[in-house]
Amino acid sequence: MSSPYQTRRRIEFRDTDAAGIMHFSAFFTYMEQAEHEMLRSVGLSVMQPDGESTIGWPRVSATCDYKSAVRFEDIIDIAVSILHLGSKSVRYRHEFRVADRLVAVGEITVVCCRIDARHQIASIEIPAATRERLARHTV
Numbered sequence: 001m002s003s004p005y006q007t008r009r010r011i012e013f014r015d016t017d018a019a020g021i022m023h024f025s026a027f028f029t030y031m032e033q034a035e036h037e038m039l040r041s042v043g044l045s046v047m048q049p050d051g052e053s054t055i056g057w058p059r060v061s062a063t064c065d066y067k068s069a070v071r072f073e074d075i076i077d078i079a080v081s082i083l084h085l086g087s088k089s090v091r092y093r094h095e096f097r098v099a100d101r102l103v104a105v106g107e108i109t110v111v112c113c114r115i116d117a118r119h120q121i122a123s124i125e126i127p128a129a130t131r132e133r134l135a136r137h138t139v
């Protein structure tokens with residue numbers, strides 16, 4: 001049975017703005033960190049060595065809807081789920097909650113790529129073993 005990956009952060013001072021609320025850009029950092037953490041939790045890495053090269057996940061789309069302000073030292077719960085596990089791409093949904101109040105929803109699409117020693121990237125099909133692990137959080 002698949003379910004979202006859950007993680008939690010306390011809002012850092014550097015992530016807030018002059019209005020005292022979490023800056024819009026910080027949500028993207030939290031989404032990226034939560035995704036990388038989710039990958040580690042299923043035994044993967046966002047930079048997975050594969051022979052002479054590395055399998056990584058460049059982003060092709062990123063959005064976030066902001067519903068309610070988040071403040072310094074708030075505890076934020078982040079639920080990461082996979083909305084679409086494609087041939088080469090993965091679309092993540094991130095739901096941010098403070099004390100059960102939905103404060104933001106973000107989506108990020110990443111593409112499975114082979115990254116060579118010269119940092120050239122080329123998309124590849126998601127390997128079967130990786131797909132199997134990601135399926136644990138596909139809703």
Ligand SMILES: CC(C)(COP(=O)(O)OP(=O)(O)OC[C@H]1O[C@@H](n2cnc3c(N)ncnc32)[C@H](O)[C@@H]1OP(=O)(O)O)[C@@H](O)C(=O)NCCC(=O)NCCSC(=O)c1cc(O)c2ccccc2c1O
Pocket residue numbers: 032046047056057058059060061085086087088089090109110111113121122123
């Ligand atoms: C990534 C690309 C090389 C892919 O180009 P390509 O032409 O091979 O891709 P396709 O068009 O065939 O599509 C493959 C697959 O992706 C879906 N897709 C493509 N574009 C979009 C889109 N805009 N929105 C949604 N989906 C899209 C498409 O439908 C296909 O899906 P299937 O599942 O059906 O196969 C090329 O696009 C490229 O080079 N783009 C630029 C990437 C970039 O510079 N991004 C900005 C920064 S990346 C970044 O910040 C980053 C963060 C990390 O955390 C990383 C972690 C690990 C490694 C790298 C990281 C990283 O770079």
